[in-house]
Amino acid sequence: MPTGIAIRDVREQLFDAADRILLRDGPSGLTSRAVTTEAGCAKGVLHRHFEDFDAFLAQFVLDRVDRMDAQAAALRGAAGTGTVADNLSGALAAVFGSVAVAIVALVTFRDELRARLRETWPAGVPVLTEAAVMFGAYLAAERDLGRVAADADVDTLGAMLVGSGHLLYADRTGTPPTPDAVRRVVDTVLVGALRA
Template sequence: MPTGVALQDPRRQLFDAAVRVLIRDGVTGLTGRAVTTEAGVAKGVLHRHFADFDVFLAELVLERIARVEAQATALRDEAGTGTVADNLTRALMDLFEPVMVAIVVLVIARDELRARLRAAGTARFPLVGEGTAMVAGYLTAERDHGRIESGADVETLAPTLIGAAQLLFTERKDSPPEPAAVHRVVTTVLASALR
C-alpha cells in the first residue's frame, strides 16, 4: 500500500480479509501475512492495530460472538410467533453459515486462541456455547408462552439441537444442508417437548 494512503477502517478490512482467507485456504492457510496480503495492506498494519496475531484472531471471534448474541435477542423476540420449528430452523441456518463453521474449526485448532477467548469470558466452547445459549433462551421463552411443555428440559434440548445441527453443517464441504434437513432435526429433537 502506498505511503500516505489512509485506510478507511483497517480493522474491518483485516477482519474481512481473514474471513476470505479462512474460507478459501482453511485454518492452516490463515497467517498474518496471508491476511495482510489479502487485505492489500502492509504487514505492519495488522501489528499497528493488534498486539499480535492471536489477539487479532480473538477479536475476530469476539466480533462473531457479538453477532450471535444479537441473533439471540432477535430469536427470543420471535417467541410466540410462527412455529417453533420454523423459527429454530431459520436461526440454525443463520448461525451455522460458512464463516461461523470455519471460525469454530479455527477455535478448535488454536489452543492460544481458546485460552484468550476464555479469559475474555466466552463460553467454554466459544461460538458453539453462545449458540447453545441462544437456543436455550429461545426455548425458555417459548416455554413461557406455553408452546413448549412446562417440564421440557431446555438445558438438554438446546445442546442437542446445536450438536445435531453442527454435524449437519460440518459434514458438507461445499454447501449447507437443505432447510428441510435442518427442520427434520429440529422437529425430531423437540418431538416430545412441543405442544
C-alpha cells in the same frame, strides 16, 4: 510525510478479510500475511492494532460472537409467531451457514488461540456456546408463551440443537444440508418438548 493512505475501520477490514479466508481456505490458510493481503494493507497494519496474530484471532472470534446478538434478538422476537420448529430451523441454518463452522475449526486448530480465548471465555467454543444460549433463550420465551412444555429443559435442548447442527454442517467443503435435513434434526430434538 505520510507513508500511505489512512484506512478507515481497520479492525473491521481485517476481520472481514479473515472471514473470507476462513470460508475459502479454512483455518490452515489463515495467516497474518494472508489477512493483510486480503484486506489490501501492509502487514504492519495488523501488528499496529494487535499485540500479535493470536491476539488478532481472539478479537476476531469474539467480534463474530458479538455479531450474534442481533440474530439472538431477532429469534427471541419471533417467539409466539410462526412455528417453533420453523423458527429454530431458520436460525440453525443461519448460524451454521455463516463463518461459525470455520471458526470452530480455527479454535480447534490453534492451541494459542484457545488459550487466549480462555482468558475471557471460560468454557466451550465461543460461537457454539453463544448459539446454545441463543436457542435456549428462545425456547424459554416460547415456554413462557405456553408453546413449549413447562418442564422442558430449554438449555439442554439448545445445546442439543447446536451439537446436531454442527454435525450437519461440519464438512465446510461438502454440500450443505438441505432445509428438510435441518428440519428433521429440529423436529427430533423437540420431540416431547412442544405443546400440542
